Amino acid sequence: MSVYLDHAATTPMCESAIGAMNTALRKLGNPSSLHTQGRSTRKDVEDAREKIARAAHCQPSEVIFTGSGTEANNAAIKGLYWNSPKKVIVVSSIEHHAVLDPALWLVEHEGAELIQIPVTSAGVIDLDFLSALVTSRGSEIALISVMHSNNETGVIQPIAEVVKIAGDIPVHTDAVQSFSKVPLSYKDLGLFAMTISGHKVGGPLGIGALILRRAVEIPALLHGGGQERDIRSGTLNAPSIVALAAAIEAQAYDAAEVSKLRSHFEEGVLRARPDAVINGQSAPRLPGISNITFPGTQSDSLLLLMDSEKVSCSTGAACTAGVHRPSHVLMAMGLTDIVSQSSLRFSFGATNTQADVDYALSVLPTVIERGLAANAVGKK
Amino acid sequence: MKIIAAMSGGVDSAVAAARAVEAGHEVIGVHLALSANPQKYRSGARGCCTIEDSHDARRAADVIGIPFYIWDMADEFHDEVVENFMSEYAAGRTPNPCLRCNEKIKFAAVLDRAKAMGFDGVVTGHYARTRESDAGRTLHRAVDPLKDQSYVLAVLNREQIDGAIFPLGDTEKVDIRIEAEKRGLAVAQKPDSHDICFVPSGDNAGWLRDRLGSEVGPIVDQDGTKIGEHNGAYTYTIGQRKGLGLSVAAPDGAPRFVLKIEPVTNTVVVGAREDLAVSSMRGEKPIFCGPEVGAAPARGFVQVRAHGAALDCTYYLDGAHLVAELDEPLLGLATGQAMVIYDGDRVVGSATICETA
Numbered sequence: 001m002s003v004y005l006d007h008a009a010t011t012p013m014c015e016s017a018i019g020a021m022n023t024a025l026r027k028l029g030n031p032s033s034l035h036t037q038g039r040s041t042r043k044d045v046e047d048a049r050e051k052i053a054r055a056a057h058c059q060p061s062e063v064i065f066t067g068s069g070t071e072a073n074n075a076a077i078k079g080l081y082w083n084s085p086k087k088v089i090v091v092s093s094i095e096h097h098a099v100l101d102p103a104l105w106l107v108e109h110e111g112a113e114l115i116q117i118p119v120t121s122a123g124v125i126d127l128d129f130l131s132a133l134v135t136s137r138g139s140e141i142a143l144i145s146v147m148h149s150n151n152e153t154g155v156i157q158p159i160a161e162v163v164k165i166a167g168d169i170p171v172h173t174d175a176v177q178s179f180s181k182v183p184l185s186y187k188d189l190g191l192f193a194m195t196i197s198g199h200k201v202g203g204p205l206g207i208g209a210l211i212l213r214r215a216v217e218i219p220a221l222l223h224g225g226g227q228e229r230d231i232r233s234g235t236l237n238a239p240s241i242v243a244l245a246a247a248i249e250a251q252a253y254d255a256a257e258v259s260k261l262r263s264h265f266e267e268g269v270l271r272a273r274p275d276a277v278i279n280g281q282s283a284p285r286l287p288g289i290s291n292i293t294f295p296g297t298q299s300d301s302l303l304l305l306m307d308s309e310k311v312s313c314s315t316g317a318a319c320t321a322g323v324h325r326p327s328h329v330l331m332a333m334g335l336t337d338i339v340s341q342s343s344l345r346f347s348f349g350a351t352n353t354q355a356d357v358d359y360a361l362s363v364l365p366t367v368i369e370r371g372l373a374a375n376a377v378g379k380k
Numbered sequence: 381m382k383i384i385a386a387m388s389g390g391v392d393s394a395v396a397a398a399r400a401v402e403a404g405h406e407v408i409g410v411h412l413a414l415s416a417n418p419q420k421y422r423s424g425a426r427g428c429c430t431i432e433d434s435h436d437a438r439r440a441a442d443v444i445g446i447p448f449y450i451w452d453m454a455d456e457f458h459d460e461v462v463e464n465f466m467s468e469y470a471a472g473r474t475p476n477p478c479l480r481c482n483e484k485i486k487f488a489a490v491l492d493r494a495k496a497m498g499f500d501g502v503v504t505g506h507y508a509r510t511r512e513s514d515a516g517r518t519l520h521r522a523v524d525p526l527k528d529q530s531y532v533l534a535v536l537n538r539e540q541i542d543g544a545i546f547p548l549g550d551t552e553k554v555d556i557r558i559e560a561e562k563r564g565l566a567v568a569q570k571p572d573s574h575d576i577c578f579v580p581s582g583d584n585a586g587w588l589r590d591r592l593g594s595e596v597g598p599i600v601d602q603d604g605t606k607i608g609e610h611n612g613a614y615t616y617t618i619g620q621r622k623g624l625g626l627s628v629a630a631p632d633g634a635p636r637f638v639l640k641i642e643p644v645t646n647t648v649v650v651g652a653r654e655d656l657a658v659s660s661m662r663g664e665k666p667i668f669c670g671p672e673v674g675a676a677p678a679r680g681f682v683q684v685r686a687h688g689a690a691l692d693c694t695y696y697l698d699g700a701h702l703v704a705e706l707d708e709p710l711l712g713l714a715t716g717q718a719m720v721i722y723d724g725d726r727v728v729g730s731a732t733i734c735e736t737a
Binding site for chain 2: 301
């Protein structure tokens, strides 16, 4: 038996998305062409755009297709910064690198000042900090970006409050983990910009979207044919766009069911290892993510052992050389680097079953014992 | 058996891992990240542990079809190997960091961690052989004399040898490359690593100067007469002739060689070639790779450099010291080097040279 508990990294494409993509792959026509085939593919793309807009609660014209969530985040952070005469960028301290790194790049190359919003020990941003910041320096802030939910802990952030505090300041949210999993309305939240990604919702890899208010023109990252509102050039990836819409429409993710599996798993873990700590447990979380610290272990050993027992999970972060590094998310929550390197992320998805949970729990005690032993020799 | 394959990203460890899989073992590939700030690319044959090497190791593991992980041993490597390298030089000795790495990292930190995690041993691409005998498992030279790495493995104790698998010892290097090609391993023609991996420039003296400083000191002859100056005694090696920059010629005009390095007074002593001659050596902290050596003299060979000659000798244990008396004197031998004793092609053991005469 092999059990996949890394759905936050990528989740299987749903059947209807595979079907839609297969059909689209056989179809000829550049959606920008004016002839019959081009018009037909264009229709598929625009149908998909409307479906996605309905799901996200935005206008179809507000959907800008990109090659990934990372690209959408880069376009938003850099575009909103370049669009403003102001120099301060405000992001949470637990952002994904796809938000954090473009912001840092702007600091290094474009004279930006970056302010990071701290989080509580439960992993929720400090709204008082943000209020005070907006009060004191609001006139200098070009944009605020806070993720809708965190990819490592699953902790959901109070975006509605962020937007309220921000007032006129543009707010972007990276909704890659949340979209299609928890109720999320671009319109009701009053967002300026939002990022979604295909492969986290049962769609294909290599497709994302930036949802950006109508009539807001931000400078492009990719120049060329101007296909997407002149903000993103490049031939539209029709098969992936169609498949993304099909995945969103299929609604394969049953939040209640996923949440139940996660609860069973966490209960089982705590029974087997009463010293385990579930990070972010006291905050509202996505249904499928469970980030657990196993004191006295090293997560890279645990991952190897889990993998050899055919259970796939993930450690927080790795550098370019593949070396496991302490997670900036867990450290922002106040964990030491040693403790943050003793943590694993298990993420459940639409395809998991109770049998998966039972199997993972059955191998866990031995894995933790061996992980503890391996860590003990390292300290000799 | 369940084993860890230490994969550097080179051709040898890749073929070793593939052979271990074929021998029926359950193999998991592990690349050791030994540098806290790895460089992106290798430059020629120098260095290892670059990001490119870790990619090469991962690709080899994927082609072989085994799981692959990276283990961060940078702290252990720095504390046990790099620090030791510097402190040995600072003390006027000439250490061999590859031996130290095998002793403290590859067959200690890695093997211990592997065993704790439920593995039975570690497979590496070293050229050496092991044999089972009534006295237990013993360590032997590889068949390829040019690649034989038994010298740098002579720091392994019996328990470590029991946990080690060296699948390449029976094959010549040239055939390993052919085999790698046949197995579809892209590293088949990757150049061998040379020199010290954590000194990618190859300039050991410069590397040491940057870290230990460069204090000017005297170069003296055997009478103590100052005949020149140096920029840091530890950048010299016993037997070194070139680069001394002496201003005063020897009375007989003969070339002079480094005889001694005195770190406390930061002095380099030079003298004539014949003064380099060593006919016996004494090593501390002996490690035996098989049955232990006793006080009774035995006949065998001693080797003092990784690819040096095996010299006829009589060896015995004198208290805590391993002693080798050479049949023919040897020119230029630095303390800090490893003396490795062989009985035919069997590695008897090793010790760190602390005294020569």
